[in-house]
Amino acid sequence: MKLYEPPSYVATYEHPTKGAEDVKIGFGFSWPGFVFGPLWAITKGLWVQAAVVLVVAVAVAVVFWDAPAEMRQSLAAALGAVCAFVFGVNGNRWRAKRLVRRGYLQPEHVPAPQVLR
Numbered sequence: 001m002k003l004y005e006p007p008s009y010v011a012t013y014e015h016p017t018k019g020a021e022d023v024k025i026g027f028g029f030s031w032p033g034f035v036f037g038p039l040w041a042i043t044k045g046l047w048v049q050a051a052v053v054l055v056v057a058v059a060v061a062v063v064f065w066d067a068p069a070e071m072r073q074s075l076a077a078a079l080g081a082v083c084a085f086v087f088g089v090n091g092n093r094w095r096a097k098r099l100v101r102r103g104y105l106q107p108e109h110v111p112a113p114q115v116l117r
Contacts, residue, residue, distance in 0.1 A: 011027065027092060034084050038053045041087065044095055
């Protein structure tokens with residue numbers, strides 16, 4: 001069993017006026033989104049998703065300010081795991097939607113080995 005399987009399909013988004021600026025996005029789980037979460041989102045221009053995580057984190061910190069340290073640590077770990085999973089599962093789809101909103105043309109699915117070579 002391999003630890004990392006590259007996505008079976010990759011989409012190349014092309015802007016009508018910036019034709020040379022192609023953006024390749026894999027389908028499936030986003031490992032960078034999983035590992036780096038909100039930092040990855042900011043680098044990809046997904047400001048809303050990163051802001052939501054920040055607002056939720058601050059709200060939870062305020063609500064549980066007087067809770068015992070063990071409870072706060074457990075809650076922080078659980079929220080971090082949920083955040084990582086959500087960014088991993090949804091990251092590539094969020095990126096694709098953002099590109100389409102910015103005027104990039106939505107491509108057909110191309111098998112990954114043809115695109116990545």
